[in-house]
Amino acid sequence: MKDKKSARVVVVTSGKGGVGKTTSTAALGAALAHLGEKVVVIDFDVGLRNLDLMMGAERRVVFDLINVIHGVAKLPQALIRDKRLENLNLLPASQTRDKDALTEEGVAKVVAELRSKFDWIICDSPAGIERGATLAMRYADTAIIVTNPEVSSVRDSDRIIGLLDSKTEKAERGEFVDKHLLVTRYQPWRAARGEMLTIDDVLEILSVPLLGIIPESEEVLRASNVGSPVTLNNPVSPPARAYFEAARRLKGETIPMHVPSESRGIFNKLFGRKAA
């Protein structure tokens, strides 16, 4: 099992902040690890790291990505193994304010080293289109574009798609990064009433194939409160199921996409109107 692997490098990106990149990175990483894959999740949000918090590993951070890049620590020293899943690992971001701490060569070296040891390298991109975001996507084979069904998020996703097609190593070689759309915080009842963009609207506008639809759910907040990816914290909850399905699609399985709907939730229709 050891070595001779060649990981798939996945970037989780969005342009806009607060749409669920870090939540999705943690949930998908844990789901893939649960499915038996060897996974490392990397936090690229230098200065504002949060993936450690989502994974419940914030008190175990000793060295970080920047330390490895600068040769202060060796890669195995910086990797944090998850306490629940032994094949899930985290490479945290540093809290330095120095934006130039991330270098292209440094990231290339770290990614190359990780490629031989893991099946999946999932890069959690910072928001925006600056250095951190372009470096997170730089060596990606696959991109997961996290989008909320809302105008500013869709617009920023479109911008990010443009960057994926021009600023990545693959794009510069004349190849394409394999792009997938992950719609998060979807509220089917709002979409049904014409108050929120529907999945079809978003797909038509962005024309990127759909990886999954994550319904808005209090389970996501609960999982982040306790520092556990939602796919581990409550694997049968609607968002966790949706993340598991997305993870299996990433692996190449064909799983029919079901758009969360309110058809069975007559109770919800009458009371509360809480999503899934």
Added chain:
Amino acid sequence: MNLLNWFSRGSAPIARERLQILLAHERNERHQPDLLGILREEILSLISRHISFDPDKVQIKMDRGKSVSTLAVDIEIPNSFAAAGDASRHRRPRSKRLRNDAARSMDQRVA
């Protein structure tokens, strides 16, 4: 817009339409290099080779029409303009001398 809202029940169709129009425009722009920026740079560097002028007093405007577009370059040139080549030949040594003077007076103060 309120009326449209009222008829279609939700505001999502408006969001969809706004996005479609906006993104069509932005995608189009993305594929073009910053033409105005390039023109500005090249025109200014060409003119400054022959005439010295204040770069703040330059206006470059492009009006995009349906069939024809216009590019207007408006540069304010002082009446007593000198050839840029001469100006740089005169100016540079002078500024160096000024800097040297300043350095010398600093030295004296220290001494």
